[in-house]
Structure formats: structure tokens, C-alpha cells
Amino acid sequence: xxxxxxxxxxxxxxxxxxxxxxxxxxxxxxxxxxxxxxxxxxxxxxxxxxxxxxxxxxxxxxxxxxxxxxxxxxxxxxxxxxxxxxxxxxxxxxxxxxxxxxxxxxxxxxxxxxxxxxxxxxxxxxxxxxxxxxxxxxxxxxxxxxxxxxxxxxxxxxxxxxxxxxxxxxxxxxxxxxxxxxxxxxxxxxxxxxxxxxxxxxxxxxxxxxxxxxxxxxxxxxxxxxxxxxxxxxxxxxxxxxxxxxxxxxxxxxxxxxxxxxxxxxxxxxxxxxxxxxxxxxxxxxxxxxxxxxxxxxxxxxxxxxxxxxxxxxxxxxxxxxxxxxxxxxxxxxxxxxxxxxxxxxxxxxxx
Numbered sequence: 349x350x351x352x353x354x355x356x357x358x359x360x361x362x363x364x365x366x367x368x369x370x371x372x373x374x375x376x377x378x379x380x381x382x383x384x385x386x387x388x389x390x391x392x393x394x395x396x397x398x399x400x401x402x403x404x405x406x407x408x409x410x411x412x413x414x415x416x417x418x419x420x421x422x423x424x425x426x427x428x429x430x431x432x433x434x435x436x437x438x439x440x441x442x443x444x445x446x447x448x449x450x451x452x453x454x455x456x457x458x459x460x461x462x463x464x465x466x467x468x469x470x471x472x473x474x475x476x477x478x479x480x481x482x483x484x485x486x487x488x489x490x491x492x493x494x495x496x497x498x499x500x501x502x503x504x505x506x507x508x509x510x511x512x513x514x515x516x517x518x519x520x521x522x523x524x525x526x527x528x529x530x531x532x533x534x535x536x537x538x539x540x541x542x543x544x545x546x547x548x549x550x551x552x553x554x555x556x557x558x559x560x561x562x563x564x565x566x567x568x569x570x571x572x573x574x575x576x577x578x579x580x581x582x583x584x585x586x587x588x589x590x591x592x593x594x595x596x597x598x599x600x601x602x603x604x605x606x607x608x609x610x611x612x613x614x615x616x617x618x619x620x621x622x623x624x625x626x627x628x629x630x631x632x633x634x635x636x637x638x639x640x641x642x643x644x645x646x647x648x649x650x651x652x653x654x655x656x657x658x659x660x661x662x663x664x665x666x667x668x669x670x671x672x673x674x675x676x677x678x679x680x681x682x683x684x685x686x687x688x689x690x691x692x693x694x695x696x697x698x699x700x
Contacts, residue, residue, distance in 0.1 A: 382424035391437035394421040414445040482511040487698040493676040494691040505691035523641040551589040562617030571617030584631040601634035636696035643688030
């Protein structure tokens with residue numbers, strides 16, 4: 349049985365033929381039982397075999413099963429005698445068969461529902477694993493919080509991070525055009541490309557390589573904003589490269605305020621040679637950098653400058669009230685519910 353289940357998970361023709369044979373056999377048993385004693389086989393039995401077919405079979409095997417189920421149900425019903433409820437049950441079954449086959453034919457993956465769902469779950473899990481920053485040496489800490497537009501776990505906002513020699517940390521926060529589940533495949537593809545580039549190229553070259561990758565997609569919606577940070581954890585020196593992304597915020601404990609970083613650039617996937625102006629600085633004890641996507645500051649009825657001022661105020665209150673722990677989630681909880689994905693990333697150097 350284990351071997352049969354594993355074979356079915358591959359989607360092979362042999363496994364589909366086996367499952368189809370089992371369901372056809374079950375339908376034949378139901379027909380035989382109804383021939384002997386119709387009252388023992390209510391009309392709902394035929395819907396069970398149809399539902400199992402929708403879950404387990406591809407389109408062509410499902411179509412064959414549906415025809416057999418419909419003919420068997422019709423034969424059993426006609427033999428027992430047609431009346432109003434029996435005709436209504438047959439009509440309902442016929443409509444269900446049509447809807448089931450039509451929906452299966454619309455599955456672009458070519459897989460039954462029970463196989464398509466695990467593939468989507470894998471996509472979601474890989475995107476979420478991308479957002480995990482490696483454990484950092486003390487006194488460095490990082491935290492991130494992400495929320496998709498519709499709470500599905502699939503988002504166009506993602507993070508890629510790399511730590512080499514426990515000293516050099518690189519992170520890229522990306523916002524791919526689109527939102528929610530519809531942009532999940534694009535985000536995963538782009539995340540894989542960035543994962544291969546991170547650490548292998550300097551920041552400017554990495555952004556330009558990512559830009560070239562998106563331009564090769566030949567799609568009007570293949571563009572993204574991104575912000576890259578490279579930090580020397582021994583000295584605190586950092587370089588920020590932004591490509592159309594909202595400005596990074598730098599926390600200064602003496603003034604108790606978040607300052608706006610001046611890294612600027614053109615979004616990726618728009619022009620062949622994007623303009624990229626990096627910024628450099630140094631994080632000292634008690635300081636932090638905050639990265640976020642435009643879903644955090646952009647809401648209906650409020651422009652980006654007002655949104656940035658709002659974020660600085662909310663993040664300042666969160667740090668003054670509780671320090672850095674949990675500040676990313678605290679900020680995200682204050683963001684008004686909207687139709688865009690949201691992400692916040694904080695990197696801080698504790699002074700305690």
C-alpha cells in the first residue's frame with residue numbers, strides 16, 4: 349500500500365490507472381448492491397466516488413470515472429423506478445459531473461487537487477524559509493515580520509540572507525510586483541536567483557545582475573523594488589544599496605529618533621541600466637537599521653511622505669516603550685489593514 353501511495357504521488361500513468369481501477373470497482377460494487385437492494389445504496393453513494401475521483405485523478409481518468417458513475421447511477425435509478433426525487437438526484441449528479449470535469453480540465457498543473465495542494469504548500473514553506481536570518485553573534489540581533497495581502501502565506505515580499513565567517517552579513521529585502529498568492533511563483537523564482545548571487549558579487553553588481561534577470565523574463569509585470577545591506581559585524585560598517593525601495597531608517601539612541609537613509613535607485617526590471625546610489629555608515633551600540641516594504645507606509649488617502657512620517661513615529665514609540673525586542677511585529681500590528689503585502693526587518697546592535 350505504501351508503494352502504491354508513493355507511486356500515486358508521482359502522478360504517473362500507472363498510478364492513475366490503478367486508482368481509476370479501484371474507483372471503477374467500487375462503483376461496480378455499488379451498482380451490484382443497488383441491483384439487489386436499492387434502498388441499501390442511496391444516491392449520495394455516487395457522489396462519494398465522484399468526489400474521490402476529483403481529489404485523486406487527473407482529467408482524463410476523472411472523465412471516464414464520471415461517465416461510468418453517471419451511467420451506473422442512472423441504471424440503478426431507472427430499474428427502481430423514476431419519481432420526482434430520483435430525477436432530481438440524477439440531474440444534480442449530472443451537474444456535479446460536468447462541474448467536476450470542467451474544473452479538472454482547468455487545472456493548469458495537470459495534477460489532481462490532492463497533489464496540487466502539497467505543491468502550493470511547498471512553495472509557501474520555501475518562501476517563508478527565505479525570511480529566516482541566520483543566527484548572529486552577540487551583541488547583534490535581527491528580527492523580521494511579514495504578512496501577505498490576504499493572509500494566505502504567499503506574498504511578493506521576501507527576504508534572502510547570507511552570513512559568511514560569522515562576520516559578513518548580507519540581506520536583500522524584495523517587493524515583487526503583485527500581491528498575495530498570484531505573485532508567489534515569481535517571488536520564489538527571483539528568490540532562487542538572488543540566493544545564488546548573494547555573497548558572490550558586490551552589492552552594485554548583484555543589483556545589476558538581478559535587474560538583468562528580471563528583464564529577461566519578457567513580462568510587463570516582471571519588476572521589483574529591493575534593498576540590499578552588507579554589514580561587517582566586527583566593525584559595524586555597512587553599505588546600503590536601494591533599487592526603488594522605500595528608504596531605510598537608522599535609529600540613533602542619543603536623539604531617540606529614526607533618521608532616513610539616503611540610498612536611492614531605480615526599480616529592478618524597468619530599464620537596462622538602473623541608477624543606483626548607495627550609502628555607507630556605521631552602526632554603533634544601541635543603534636539599528638529598519639527595512640520595510642511599501643505596504644507598510646502606503647495606504648489609501650495617505651502619500652508616501654506622510655506614511656514615512658507615520659512609520660518613524662510608530663517605530664520610535666515601540667523602541668522607547670519596549671526596546672528593540674519585538675519591534676518589527678509591533679510596527680506591523682499598527683499598519684492599517686490593506687491590499688498589499690507587508691514586511692519589516694530590523695537589524696540592531698545591542699548595548700547591553
